[in-house]
Amino acid sequence: MKVEIRVYPRHDVLDPQGKAIAAALTRLGHRSVTDVRAGKVFFVEVEGSDTSEIVRDAKKMAEELLANTVIEGYDVRVVP
């Protein structure tokens, strides 16, 4: 199975990278852009077929390593 873990700056934390990207998009003429937050996606291959267990494990991976929860949020999605 594949699981996707998205990690991104929390909404109450300033994201300098997202701000710079938003400014660049605006300069390119994408005038509808009002905000960008830049994050990361981890594509993780796992063994097993119990979706709820995979989600539980993936959340643990995010908490322990992939996200720094002081400044980042995360979400988890099992890819069929």
Next chain:
Amino acid sequence: MKFAIVVFPGSNCDADCFHIAKDLLGCEAGYVWHKETDLKGADAVILPGGFAYGDYLRAGALARFSPVMDSVAEFARAGGPVLGICNGFQVLLEAGLLPGAVRPNKTLRYICRDIFMRVESSDTAFTRLYEPGQIVKMPIGHGEGNYTAPPETMEELRRERRVVFRYCDEQGRVNEAGNPNGAAENIAGIANREGNVVGLMPHPDRCSEGLLGNDVGRKMFESVVTALAAR
């Protein structure tokens, strides 16, 4: 008096710290490879600057799982003095030995230059030889030094006087102009509650002898020598 200098794959200021401890201060010094767990009877531990694990994922995120970090945490819990410089500070944050986190610099650029900072607390193992309010010039060299913490942590740091250094301008005014990286409340360095664990983004190791044009950083290393002698 013996210093242990932890070496991660990617540390690059370890030899500077070794030189200060051994050649300038006349102390014993030894390197501890990150896979070792024995601090070899050290009285103080330094986590040096560099790019441990290439800063993969986040600066300090992978280094905190190195075997040596369990020993460093235990040493710190027992009251042993631990100094994290730049990347070493990032490792201490990721390991939870100091609170908060660093984000990429506000400018999104790696910044390598001298900054000024005000000594906010001389009540730590590594700052007791500075005067509170003293303005010191030190070099920085980092891409992720933009300190932040949740509001309750910020409040705790203020209340317990655990902010050790704040960025300021040359006149000592803590303001936006003196803040190189966007750090919350101009925080350049903090300590744990007991004052034995200190972390900072600037590099005292790069300004510890006259040959380098600045030796103000040397007092951080001398502070811990006197702190241990006073025990």
